[in-house]
Amino acid sequence: SQQGEEDPQALSIQEGENATxxxxxxxxxxxxxxxxxxxxxxxxxxxxxxxxxxxxxxxxLRVTLDTSKKSSSLLITASxxxxxxxxxxxxxxxxxxxxxxxxxxxxxxxx
Amino acid sequence: xxxxxxxxxxxIKTRGQQVTLSCSPISGHRSVSWYQQTPxxxxxFLFEYFSETQRNKGNFPGRFSGRQFSNSRSxxxxxxxxxxxxxxxLCASSxxxxxxxxxxxxxxxxxxxxL
Numbered sequence: 001s002q003q004g005e006e007d008p009q010a011l012s013i014q015e016g017e018n019a020t021x022x023x024x025x026x027x028x029x030x031x032x033x034x035x036x037x038x039x040x041x042x043x044x045x046x047x048x049x050x051x052x053x054x055x056x057x058x059x060x061l062r063v064t065l066d067t068s069k070k071s072s073s074l075l076i077t078a079s080x081x082x083x084x085x086x087x088x089x090x091x092x093x094x095x096x097x098x099x100x101x102x103x104x105x106x107x108x109x110x111x
Numbered sequence: 112x113x114x115x116x117x118x119x120x121x122x123i124k125t126r127g128q129q130v131t132l133s134c135s136p137i138s139g140h141r142s143v144s145w146y147q148q149t150p151x152x153x154x155x156f157l158f159e160y161f162s163e164t165q166r167n168k169g170n171f172p173g174r175f176s177g178r179q180f181s182n183s184r185s186x187x188x189x190x191x192x193x194x195x196x197x198x199x200x201l202c203a204s205s206x207x208x209x210x211x212x213x214x215x216x217x218x219x220x221x222x223x224x225x226l
Contacts, residue, residue: 042217092211101154
């Protein structure tokens with residue numbers, strides 16, 4: 001399967017704590033994106049990191065990318081109950097329009 | 112701007128039937144992609160259209176087909192439905208059709224149940 005792997009598969013934390021999830025992929029990529037999905041609904045784009053970037057921030061989100069290890073991580077700081085969702089990384093093999101999504105991490109933030 | 116809309120939102124069909132799902136992208140967006148999401152297989156790419164041309168297709172049987180119209184609206188069709196086709200079908204659009212270089216905007220999905 002070309003699908004990326006994410007770990008952990010599920011994560012449960014208390015409100016205010018940080019949440020870290022990791023994504024590994026298999027092909028050479030140009031960019032990598034992270035998306036959030038709330039309970040079986042559509043995905044919402046969170047952040048895009050280009051292959052020549054090592055770290056990117058957006059609000060409480062911090063994404064890192066290590067192309068030598070073919071991996072990325074998403075850190076959510078000071079988590080809130082509203083962050084409860086599934087998080088997916090997405091890549092595409094260079095030169096294609098075919099998104100490959102990771103298996104996802106289910107995050108539950110307890111109030 | 113209105114977001115990506117998908118119709119219908121829920122659908123129940125029986126094995127052997129066919130189904131057509133519709134997706135209206137954000138106004139001005141030229142690329143539309145379709146995905147199938149199931150608990151077992153996760154999010155799987157079906158196909159991508161840009162200016163009425165299919166540019167990429169995922170690893171799905173020929174029973175899955177799609178098209179895009181001149182106004183960028185897209186439909187996907189599944190013929191001879193099987194139980195395993197039960198899934199959430201997601202449509203996404205992007206402005207320039209640059210793939211992973213730009214953001215995709217997802218619709219709420221159509222939940223298909225095959226009995």
